[in-house]
Amino acid sequence: MDFFFGLLQIIGVHTLLGLSAYVVLQTGQVTLAQAGFFSIGAYVSAMLTVLAGWHIIPALLVSATLAGIVAGIVGFPALRIKGLMLVVATIAFGEFIRLFWFNFDYQIEKKGIVVGPQGGEGFKQIRFFPENGWSTLDVAIFIWVIVALVMLALWWTDRSRAGTVLRAVGEDELAAQSVGINLTAVKVGAFAAGGFIAGIGGAIYAHYTTHIEHLNFGVMLATFAIAYPILGGLRNVFGTLVAVIFIQGFLVEGLRFMGDWRNLLFGALIVLAMNIQPRGLIDERSVKLVRGLFTRDTRN
């Protein structure tokens, strides 16, 4: 059973990562810096629980807020550049944060052992869950409560005025600006919200793996972050969840019997999916198709 709870944890964390990119993508900006914000959440929360001895919930909130603030600061240059320049700038920013952790050294002695982030060696012994007697099931429930809260918040935002504003900026900046939407506030806000969510994901990730290092937060993780919402479709939050379950549950775990060939298939499937469904798996057409199965339409 522990295997399935472990899988649930992975899916939960990756859903948070995907949702963090989802918010930013809704405003029409492509960000590849999410892995960087994710790593801020991971390192800062781990330092708070391990070095300062905090409980995980305040550590999670503080580290996520910090990630959100950093993301907001990154959002400002994003006002000057857009499109492909932004892609490159965010890649560079994410890599910069990763390299910062690569060069970051800060250890103290706790209960006879030296703990703390140690440059290229990474940060070992993040043992909040085992030390406090949380079982795999407890951790999985904890993660999914947070995921549910974040999804609920985003789903509600989508249906409120704020979601409409985000989409308006994403569809046509000029039109959005001319009806009085403050582009600066919306873009920076979306970046900060995305950074906050990524920070939560990173904080949880650090605590269930118990060992993090800078290589965990490379460009590939950032591409996964945007892959989930793009593959799932930007229509609603459930697209991201479906994509995460499809990739992490089916492609990564379900096809484990295929061994290394699985990764080959993974790349090929992304190419295929984008050719068939350029607007994501859950787009207007597939929603109509599924609705058609359940409602009787007498008009045709």
Add this chain to the structure above:
Amino acid sequence: MDWLDFFQSITDGLLFGSIYALIGIGFTLIFGVMHKINLAYGAASIAGAYVSIAVAAYVPLPALVTFLIAAIASGGIAFLIYLANFRFIPLASPLATLMATVGMLILIDEIVVHATDGMPQPYPALFADIYIEWGDFGLRGDLIFIFVLSLIAMVVLMFMLYRTRLGIATRAVAQQPVAAQLAGISLDRTNALTFVITGLLGGLAGAMIGASVGVLSPLLVVPITVKGLIVCVIGGLGSIPGAIIAGLAVGAFENFFLAFRGVTERDMYVMLLLFVFLVFRPGGIFSRSVARD
């Protein structure tokens, strides 16, 4: 800090930077024609170099021919990338194209890992035994060869772009796709040919990376892609002279910090250089007066 070390590291970096320049040109050309990024480009370049050593393993070849095979193989891969990721995805879905090229990057990378069991492969170097010395100052023969070869490739590319019908068609599509179509230029054919040309350049760059580093490894793909994109942005999207100068500059800059701050901090300074450009000169070195997306 010693002045001699300073000049030595800058010179080595400049010579190696010609590879970054070639990769940057590839990104910039595709951007100029299609207004899209081909993230699988770095993977195609390295894969081309892999094909060339696979061929050289069966037939003994002079090193220069190996380079040519790398270029041709990479050109073929680039054409496949065009078919799989650009031809059938509508222009109105830029996110889908971006994602598809990421999928292609993973696919190519994994094929390479499979074919080589993930082991780094040695690559033949040219003129590695030559070392030109002036006192304590020296130049590596293989780096000079790489520099000269990329200069030749750039001159050929410029000639092609400005003097042949194909090049004129490419530039016309880059400026105004609709007008180019009205003048009887096939968008599809021009785009595909641009991909093949960038592939040729990329394969050459991949082979040169192999020759100067000494080994080829799938781990080279992501760093090369990131550096190429940085060069392409610093030089200004769509500007070939910009990409050349930015490539050389990034190479020199990076090697300087490699010598004086160590390998772990080197790339941080390259990212900082990019941020300086994005803040003070977001259009790149040769920015045009009109801001383009």
